[in-house]
Amino acid sequence: MTWMILAILAQSHAAEQMIDPTQPPAAVLPYLPDVQAESAQAWQVTAIQDNGKSGFAVVNGQLVQLGEAYQGFRLISVKHQQATLINKNGEKKVLGLGLASFVVPAQPPAQVKKTKQAKTIKK
Structure with missing residues (x-):
């Protein structure tokens, strides 16, 4: 009987020490984005009103x-x-009413090419 109780206690202790093989190592967790928090805060549009020059959207209530x-x-x-919403970096969020929403990543600024200036001829 004592042997059976010790086996059950050892098994429960081992279950507490088990590591989930699908989780990343604990050492890297602080560096990973909080995916659960991001997915819980997904933006949703429940109403849109377009009045020509004015309008509104109901985003997350x-x-x-x-x-x-x-x-x-x-x-x-x-x-x-x-x-359509945009941030200062140029990233766009297009939220559909009853449709799929998507994010358009910001484009890097275009490189400005230097042009050769025309030479002036003095007479």
């Missing part, structure tokens, strides 16, 4: 007028059942 900011993104367009 908050009314956002055209030109107003929401979490660092400014609402720039509400057309065709989509709300």
